[in-house]
Amino acid sequence: MQDVLEEVPSSGKVKLPSRLHHTAWVVEDQERTRAFYEEILGFALTAFWIEAGPSSRGKRLILSHAFYGMPDGSALAFFCMAEPEDHEIFKSPVTQLFNHIALTVDAATQDRLHQALIDAKYPNFSLEHGYCKSLYATDPDGLRLEFAVDVSDVDRINQEQLRDARGWLEKWTSGLREPNNHLYTSLKERVGDGMH
Numbered sequence: 001m002q003d004v005l006e007e008v009p010s011s012g013k014v015k016l017p018s019r020l021h022h023t024a025w026v027v028e029d030q031e032r033t034r035a036f037y038e039e040i041l042g043f044a045l046t047a048f049w050i051e052a053g054p055s056s057r058g059k060r061l062i063l064s065h066a067f068y069g070m071p072d073g074s075a076l077a078f079f080c081m082a083e084p085e086d087h088e089i090f091k092s093p094v095t096q097l098f099n100h101i102a103l104t105v106d107a108a109t110q111d112r113l114h115q116a117l118i119d120a121k122y123p124n125f126s127l128e129h130g131y132c133k134s135l136y137a138t139d140p141d142g143l144r145l146e147f148a149v150d151v152s153d154v155d156r157i158n159q160e161q162l163r164d165a166r167g168w169l170e171k172w173t174s175g176l177r178e179p180n181n182h183l184y185t186s187l188k189e190r191v192g193d194g195m196h
C-alpha cells in the first residue's frame, strides 16, 4: 500500500502526516468505556491523563483523557468531563452509520471481535463493500466502529481507483449518480432500514 501512496502526485511533493495519532470522543463514564474496549474488544488502556483544561462555566474544566493504543502507535482516545454539567456541554454528537472510525484488521481478528460481541450480546452487523468486508458496532457513547478486512486483491483495486479517482470526482461533481463500485450489491439492499 505504501508503494501506491508514493505514486499519488501530491504525496511526492509534500510530506504528509505519517499516521493517525489518535481519535477523540467524549464519553460519560470512563469505566464503562474501559469495560467495552478492554473486556469485550481486547484493547488495552495505555494512558490515562487527568487534566485541568480551559475554563468552562466560569471555572476550570476538569477532565480525564484515556488512550487505547494500537500497534502502529495510534490510539483511540476518550475525554470524560468531571462534572455532569460539562458533559452536557461537550458530549459527542449523536451519529449514524455514515459517521464512524474504520480500523484495519486481519480476518482472524475480525472473527475474534465478532465472536466477542456475540458472546457479550452486543449489537453488531457486517457488510461487504467489495474492496473490504466490515464488522460494525457502536460503543457505549455512540462512537461507531468499523473493523475492516481488505480483500486479497485490494492492492490491484486501489491501483485501479488511484488511476482515475480525480476523474470520478469530476463526474460526481458534474452530476453522475450511476454507481461505479460493481464489486457488491447496493447499500440499501444490504442494510435496509438498518442505515438509521
Ligand SMILES: [Fe+2]
Binding pocket: 100, 102, 146
Ligand atoms: Fe467505512
